Amino acid sequence: MSDSSGTAGRPDTVVPAIELRGISKSFGHVQANKDISMRVMPGTIHGIIGENGAGKSTLMSILYGFYKADTGEILVGGEETEIPDSQAAIAAGIGMVFQHFKLVENFTVLENVILGAEDGTRLKPSLARARSLLTELAREYELNVDPDERIEDLSVGHQQRVEILKALYRHADILILDEPTGVLTPSEADHLFRILKGLRDEGKTIILITHKLREIMDVTDTVSVMRRGEMTATVKTSNTNPQELAELMVGRKVLLRVDKKSAEPGRKVLEIEDLRVVDDDGVERLKGIDLELRQGEILGIAGVAGNGQSELLQVLGGCRRATGRIRLNGEGIDPADHALDGQVWRERGVSHVPEDRQREGLILDFFAWENVAFGYHHAPEYQKSRWLMDNAAIRRESGKKMERFDVRPPIPELAARNFSGGNQQKIVLAREIERDPDVLLVGQPTRGVDIGAIEFIHQRIVELRDRGKAILLLSVELDEILSLADRIAVMFDGRIMGERMPDQTSEHELGLLMAGITDTASAA
């Protein structure tokens, strides 16, 4: 729609905090943004939604001076402003929290916050000043993080707080967040939104990119929809509903919740007893896990990130050694056995969709087709002879799989790097699910993925279940677990706090369990 509706219902006398006019940007042949215009009113939370690769991040990166627009102009508070680099953006009072955080892993929080905003040549004074300011901000917006922790030792949630602190430390009035909740737990997300609302009430302006319509409905005042690099609509949140937004975004009807018939669990496939993991620093990550997984069911593991779910997945995926007893299809397996790597598990019919597609699931510089064989490159059907792999076969196979999983574009000869996250995720799922495994381990299947793709991915997982396969689902998205799982186990501090049936529990109860509070009387 035209950007006159950009001022949805507001008197035109108010000067927009941000106004974009005819922004276009292309990378090589890809036009990421086409003639985009939009207005963001001061003191509002303005949502932006759109499919993977729609151009949201690019647009915001331009606003923050990370990329340079090919054409178009930017007005900040009515003033036309040149933003050639982030320095200018910061000067104009714009702060941005990128989807993939821009933090120095082995620096402390404090160092990260002052980086680029130091006063004076020597660090000491800057650090001192920052420390006091941080404690203030922490009090003001419940943004508490230990200033002396190293980033790599912080949970993503805390890392994100550092990013926000960075922006506030630079006196940002306009705060951009790109998919901030993609990696957060519900409680962390709620916390974040409390902070954002607080900031808005302070008169700050916030631009929020997300794939989650619920968040849009909850916190935004206005929402803009992007599609294929264009701004297709801007509406007042109160005048719209998720269905409408979903359609605007994907261009077709979308089911917002998974429809699945109830599960008929079969025999036990995977039995885990007293599984324990001690990491390299001698910290015990898993403190005796007992689980069993049956055919034809989806077991969801809920939990705040960093409570051992990842380790559990890694052990079952063969990326990590552990002690304890595991029985797969009745036969015992020693998890401490070093010969027991990913290859072995795969041969025994356990497929694994890792939590981090970009660092684990894919080789970004490999072609899509090479990635489709990744982990299964020893599979007989991929071999031409005793020595040589049958690349032609792999190409053919992967072409088909990508078609079936509606990977866009379905071109096996494209490097994985050049697919959007949503599509990267589909490639991983295609690889693992199409093996038709007895057990599927899935970590964060829809992180950073747009709703169209989410719907698709969920359907695939349910299909697999209905074919009588066992699925272990690991997600920080409570509602994903609630809507997908047939049985929910909650993990806290390396232990299973309890199991619940999705229809007999509530987010509240699960939330308590995830916080390690077992007495669930309060939940009833």
Add this chain to the structure above:
Amino acid sequence: MDFLTLLQVLDTTVRLATPLLFACLAGLVCERAGIFDIGLEGKMLASAFFSAAVAAISGSVWIGLLAGVTASMALAGVHGLASITFRGNQLISGVAINFLASGLTVLIAQDWFGQGGRTPSLSGGARFNEIKLPFADLLSGLPYIGQSYAELFSGHSILVYVGFLTVPLTWWVIFRTRFGLRLRAAGENPEAVDTAGVNVIRLRYTAIAICGLLCGLAGVYLATGLQAGFVKEMSSGRGFIALAALIFAKWRPWYALFSCLLFGFFQALSFRPDVVKAVTSLDVPGQLLDALPYILTVVILAGFVGKAIPPRAGGEPYVKEN
């Protein structure tokens, strides 16, 4: 081995460690900023030649020093152009610079002096002479402390003292100043620096300039401090040893000092078959003695030094759009 002999060995150690130290710190600054540099060797050589040549012509070692450092920084500039501006392969660029240096130096030397890639030998004000610290002679009498003072600490060329002072200086700059913070960040995650509103390109060029400067000093010391003139290829692999020392030092200034001294010490030992024999009481064949520094390095590396993790963004040109 008596104390005096020990002092002599250590004395040699100090002299041999100094050029390594300069080069090592040069590499440290550069690689901390995310630019790998295997062109230390070449820069050292170029600086060695130009310092000696200009000192010979002008008769002033200081003008020579200026010329040497300039030459080294010019080559560093080429490395910057290749690896920062044009996002080329930093390793190739380094290799190329080594070739350029060993070719250019001799050609120009031949063209200027016609002595076959050698400069006239320097004397008097055209070279750095050893400076005696105050009371050196006075104290040399009293055992141990006095001897050490006179033998070991006194009587080096000014550049040696500069070199050792550069260690704390580098440490301070890298870990205690704004510039250092940004420098390290640029080597770990340039995007963080960029989005924090700092110009990564300028930052890395500065680092490369410093690298050029220090490498320059290494060369100057070789040609005008340790020696009195340039001979073709006179850096003879020290740039690579410095590189090894840098990794050995895990990209830390004080460790760099230690590892360079270690290399120097092993070399010094290999010059003293008599000492080796006295200590180990078995006479080692010359060739083995010659390989000793390298063997010991490997042993120590494997035995005591753990994994060395280079700056995360090292070697990668900073590209945000492609």
Add this chain to the structure above:
Amino acid sequence: LAEPALMYDLGGKFDKSFNEAAFNGAQRWAEETGNSYREIEVTAEAQRVQFATRMAEAGFNPVVVLGFANASTLEEVAPKYPDTSFVLVDMVVDLPNVRSVVFQEHEGSYLVGMLAAMATESNTIGFIGGMDIPLIRHFGCGYAQGAKAVNPEITVIANMTGTTPAAWNDPVKGGELTKAQISQGADVIYAAAGGTGVGVLQAAADADVLSIGVDSNQNHLHPGQVLTSMLKRVDNAVYNAFSDGPGLDAGIVSMGLSDDGVGYALDEHNAPLVSAEMKAAVDDARERIISGEIEVASYYTNDSCPAHDF
């Protein structure tokens, strides 16, 4: 009349010793006769045969090749060009059109060894070689014998610079080795190490001890501080070859003390250092060697040295 040609060894034209001496000889010939000659530096093993062949092909004559490593070269090339005269310096090849010039370096070294032994006050003298190869041991061996002849009790310290080609161009290491030897008491040091020697002479001069140059006369490098230089008149070998021109008579030419093929340098730069009796003693020894009275053992004869254990 065909131009003569000169092929340097891997060390390169300006190695401050062997090859450079040859270059000087060629230059002298060119200046005196006004004729020109062709020269080429070998940079890779494979180029030895290549360049020798090319020179012969192109009709250069005689073709002088330097260095023992070229023996195999001529064995291969010379027979193919019977009308071309070849001269091999430092090694013997028995072919009708090859003149092999060998030097008695050990005799020359013997003499400078004597001078060293007479000049030293600490009864400790040093020898610094380039790479630890037989040729260098050959030099050192003669040196040690000469010294021991003067004073059987004398200590001879020997170090080699390295094991890579860098050993010939590392004055810094040469300098440090010198300082190391000095701290072991050496006060006369003989350098047979090409470009590295520059560092040796320098360090010795700085420490105010005597040094001995090699191959060509290096006394002038540090007047009054270089005791002498062991002359190896490669320049004469080249000069003669060029003068004799095409069809020069083949066979073995051994350049020793008698024909001043080797010797020690005495000029205004080191005159004050070499006293009359020193000179007398050395010249006497020279005569006795020529007459065969003194037998200087060569390292080559059985790969070992009676006077020093390398």
Add this chain to the structure above:
Amino acid sequence: MTVLPKWADAILIPLLSILISFVISGLVILYLGLNPFEALRLMVTGALGSSYGWGYTLYYTTNFIFTGLCAAIAFHARLFNIGGEGQATLGGLGAALVCLAIPWPHWTLALPAALIGGALFGAAWAFIPAWLQARRGSHIVITTIMFNYIAAALMVYLLVEFLKPEGSMDPATRRFGPGAELPLFSDIFGLVGIPFSSSAPANISFFIALLACLLFWLLVWRTRLGYEIRAYGHSETAAGYAGISPARMIIVAMIVSGALAGCMAINSVMATERLVLNSVEGAGFIGLAVALMGRSHPVGVILAALLFGFLYQGGGELALWANIPRELIILIQGLVILFTGALDNMVRMPLERIFLMIRRPGRQGA
């Protein structure tokens, strides 16, 4: 996202880069008071103008192909093997020992034996640093540098003390004997009636090198091992997920790397019929440049090796006929490496803009 068509990236850019480096070299030559075009003519005719020239060019090329592949396989595993020099040195020793061990009746028997000997020794010399890296985390760059020096020392020791014939002043082994003589190009092409200079050293090992390139390609892009090596090189974390053992990858890649360096011995030692000091002559380091310039792909390696072979031989001829100091050749090599290897984007960036202008009105969007 790539903008340039493959051909432009693969051919146009390198050619332009080489052009630039030659122009600059020309200026230097001019400065030295010589005629650049004459110099170029000498180099081209000298290196490519006759079967003789080709014979030498390809001889050097053979060495560089082996060392280039040595560096390349390591690069695929993201290892910087700076030790090609030492591994090739040891390879030379291995090959020599094999050739000296028995009086070989015929080269067809000697060649494979020497090949294996060289490969084994080279691999062994690479294995130690690899093992130290994999098990003790000792940085491979340091250890391989150190092992270059150790190899050199070992070589001098063995040659002077044991391998050189009694009484010889040349620190080199005796000749290997007729049974170990490799057929030269003249012999090979002679069979099919093509005349080829018999004084050029190019020999059958060139074809072995080409074969090695083919096998290299198969290994890296067609076998599971190669797949795993590349995967490990691109992402250690992902490799772990897929069950690929880092330690195994490091060791295997380095062993192959060392073996390839060792294979160079058949050309640099066996073909020259005796082992001399420093038979490698820096080919190990050139190999790094070759691999980097060849983007670690065998075809690229062959082309880069050919380029360096050309520079070596052409440079030699230039030195021979124009009385040019050999350092000029080193300088030219440096310029070529710089512009083709490191400053290639200086050419690519403008080209991309041009191509975009041509294509832009074409396809749109992702």
